[in-house]
Amino acid sequence: MDEPTRVFLVLSGEHPTLPLAEMRAILDANRIPFKITGSFYKLVEIQAEMEAVKPIAGRGAFIDEVGTEIVHSGPTITEIDDAVKSSDLSRYLPPDESFSVRVLRFGGVSKETSRVKLEGHLGWLIHNITRAKVDLENPQRLFHGLLAGPYFHLGLVAYQRPAGYVASRRPRKRPVFHPSTMTPKLARSMVNLSRAIGGTTFLDPFCGVGGILLEASLLGCEVIGMDALRRMIRGSRRNLKYFQMDPSGLIRGDARNIPVTRVEAMATDPPYGTGASTLKSTTRNILKDFLPEANSALAKAGRLVVASPLGTGTPDIAESAGFRVADRHEVYVHRSLTREILVLEAN
Numbered sequence: 001m002d003e004p005t006r007v008f009l010v011l012s013g014e015h016p017t018l019p020l021a022e023m024r025a026i027l028d029a030n031r032i033p034f035k036i037t038g039s040f041y042k043l044v045e046i047q048a049e050m051e052a053v054k055p056i057a058g059r060g061a062f063i064d065e066v067g068t069e070i071v072h073s074g075p076t077i078t079e080i081d082d083a084v085k086s087s088d089l090s091r092y093l094p095p096d097e098s099f100s101v102r103v104l105r106f107g108g109v110s111k112e113t114s115r116v117k118l119e120g121h122l123g124w125l126i127h128n129i130t131r132a133k134v135d136l137e138n139p140q141r142l143f144h145g146l147l148a149g150p151y152f153h154l155g156l157v158a159y160q161r162p163a164g165y166v167a168s169r170r171p172r173k174r175p176v177f178h179p180s181t182m183t184p185k186l187a188r189s190m191v192n193l194s195r196a197i198g199g200t201t202f203l204d205p206f207c208g209v210g211g212i213l214l215e216a217s218l219l220g221c222e223v224i225g226m227d228a229l230r231r232m233i234r235g236s237r238r239n240l241k242y243f244q245m246d247p248s249g250l251i252r253g254d255a256r257n258i259p260v261t262r263v264e265a266m267a268t269d270p271p272y273g274t275g276a277s278t279l280k281s282t283t284r285n286i287l288k289d290f291l292p293e294a295n296s297a298l299a300k301a302g303r304l305v306v307a308s309p310l311g312t313g314t315p316d317i318a319e320s321a322g323f324r325v326a327d328r329h330e331v332y333v334h335r336s337l338t339r340e341i342l343v344l345e346a347n
Contacts, residue, residue: 210236
């Protein structure tokens with residue numbers, strides 16, 4: 001087994017709490033030991049095995065970049081020079097390979113340090129140490145200098161999220177659109193927060209036209225979808241087929257009476273009565289009937305991630321149904337809707 005190394009992750013700044021929580025859930029679900037050694041806005045440093053982290057980096061909705069951290073120093077040129085010169089750069093960059101350096105600043109830190117000047121200086125410095133050639137067009141190795149918090153970090157990039165990776169999965173790009181459908185990023189983060197991994201039996205009991213099911217399927221889960229409306233089940237089937245996903249089952253049924261005996265993870269977005277039908281009930285009453293059923297259907301310590309309008313009282317309902325509230329997040333949607341995302345653990 002490799003020794004734990006310093007790994008850096010650049011997380012999306014789209015939400016204040018979801019990206020870090022999702023990162024933790026992915027690492028925990030894949031049983032990758034890690035220790036957070038620093039967190040500076042979008043930049044997170046962990047001790048972990050790089051070879052274990054790299055293959056699962058692309059699972060995250062909010063993980064933009066992963067790499068090996070080589071230098072952690074103060075932000076002045078003198079401090080950076082000393083740290084880079086004392087690092088073992090040749091271990092990461094052979095003389096016969098090309099490289100480029102890009103400097104990023106997260107937050108309004110170290111403004112006295114020019115990013116452009118620092119990029120040029122680092123390129124010159126790394127070349128002098130390793131004798132490798134700079135190639136700005138098609139480098140074999142990409143280094144990122146990161147100014148974050150009171151520190152400078154130099155890392156070798158191992159994974160970068162492809163540009164536009166969710167563009168083809170946007171709700172309006174799918175064969176069947178419904179206005180209440182979640183964005184792919186939020187849907188994926190909810191699947192990850194449930195700690196589902198490849199092969200996990202996953203249920204969305206209010207599946208609508210399949211947005212959460214699609215993300216779970218793309219992550220390799222064995223998915224089951226339920227909805228009370230036949231047209232929603234038809235929409236899920238069409239959307240999953242369009243992306244060449246094959247669900248284990250799509251069931252027309254009432255989530256207040258789940259016919260599935262045991263699943264390992266759930267994530268769901270019950271109807272709120274705005275863009276989705278509550279079948280003449282209220283979201284609160286639906287949750288009161290649904291959550292005990294979900295607790296019974298989940299394996300012990302299995303996780304349900306559920307969205308509901310803030311103010312519904314879902315944490316109290318969940319605890320009354322026997323769940324432990326493991327985490328919660330608020331997601332602003334528009335002036336009249338803020339979602340509360342709860343991570344619930346079955347007893």
